[in-house]
Amino acid sequence: MPTPNHGTGAASPAAVSAAGLRKSFGDKHVLDGIDLRIPAGSVFALLGPNGAGKTTVVKILSTLISADGGQAQVAGHDLATSPQGVRSAIGVTGQFSAVDGLITGEENMLLMADLHHLSKAEGRRVTADLLERFDLAEAAAKPASTYSGGMKRRLDIAMTLVGSPRVIFLDEPTTGLDPRSRHTMWQIIRELVTGGVTVLLTTQYLEEADQLADRIAVLHNGRIAAEGTPDELKRIIPGGHVQLRFTDPTAYRHATALLTDATHDEDSLTLRVPGDGSQRSLRTLLDRLDTAGIEATELTVHTPDLDDVFFALTDDTTPTTGTTTDKETAR
Known part of the structure; x- marks a missing residue:
């Protein structure tokens, strides 16, 4: 796509x-x-x-x-x-x-061509081309109301x-x-x-x-x-994290001790490590785990989406200080 x-x-x-x-x-x-x-x-x-x-x-x-x-x-x-x-x-x-639903699709197009002062021949040519381009040629002679x-x-x-x-x-x-x-x-x-x-x-x-x-x-x-x-907008909203899931309780305990900034769930043996979702931050995390000899069963990267951005920026109860993108970065 x-x-x-x-x-x-x-x-x-x-x-x-x-x-x-x-x-x-x-x-x-x-x-x-x-x-x-x-x-x-x-x-x-x-x-x-x-x-x-x-x-x-x-x-x-x-x-x-x-x-x-x-x-x-x-x-x-x-x-x-x-x-x-x-x-x-x-x-x-x-x-x-x-x-206009009372006239056909083709007549709607020709009316626009007249408004743009196209000649009859040019208007018909443009109309035919656009109707074909928008997959409307077969319906061109039918009332637009249908x-x-x-x-x-x-x-x-x-x-x-x-x-x-x-x-x-x-x-x-x-x-x-x-x-x-x-x-x-x-x-x-x-x-x-x-x-x-x-x-x-x-x-x-x-x-x-x-x-x-x-x-x-x-x-x-x-x-x-x-x-x-x-991507820039998603990065200005906090909440990005990497979720690590373990099946080995010992590996989970070692990871908990190593990643002191992570939030943890003892029941599901999962850790949530804050991160911005960038390749660099993910590589840093993986290097720390590899160096310590810790292997997670499953790793999932979670980043804020535009829904998070929209709600954060349009919520009048939430301060928006610092949420505007840096001018040098944004432009």
Whole structure:
């Protein structure tokens, strides 16, 4: 399975950048100074609880609403001075489908081609190519109301691609889809990025961000609580450990005496040794056991996942001091 290119970083030109974005609705401060930098040809995932402001970020960057403060550029165009330039370079797929169920899939596509001022011939060519690419050619002449949820979502993204956008905003694109349709959508997103498209993805599914994103930002209370690659984010949350299980009580006792920082379970003859899950820390542990002539029956490495990161960073009862990734490391 293809994996995100987590090496994508600051050396790549920014397809999307924002500094100090602010937005309020009445007395509610939705965004309180958001900074973003999304390298071209990458997937950037924006995570956060409901109401955190993810959709507001997408709406601002896609020129649907204006920010109250801050600056942003998309595909080289400034939001404030060149909104039309931004619109010409982007595609947007919102939480709710833009598909018209009363007309066919092909007619939906041709309508988008007309909106992009393509000629009749070019519009039909692009429509046919995209319907084939998204496995919708056989259903093209059927009313879109007869499509499954996954088919409608694929048609939605196909419509977004009619104008050949360089940057695509996908606002919770797989919400409500079954697991098979969700995996199909993941493959489509990977193919888009392979073709040079930049994707800003908002999602409620942490596995989705882990599978797709080169970088992730966690949005909470109007601010970026942490930002980095999935691996970087997992390392900022404590709780990683190596579990050693023994069947020989003598080996267990020797290991307990050697590994004084480990927590132990006498009943199951297991030790939990703190560690960050890195190759270096694991090698150090194994070398200590080998030198002492201790052999465990079973060894399991446990590292925090994005669920742990998400809950730790969005729990208002937990201090978040020190949880933001180091700027030099994250960028």
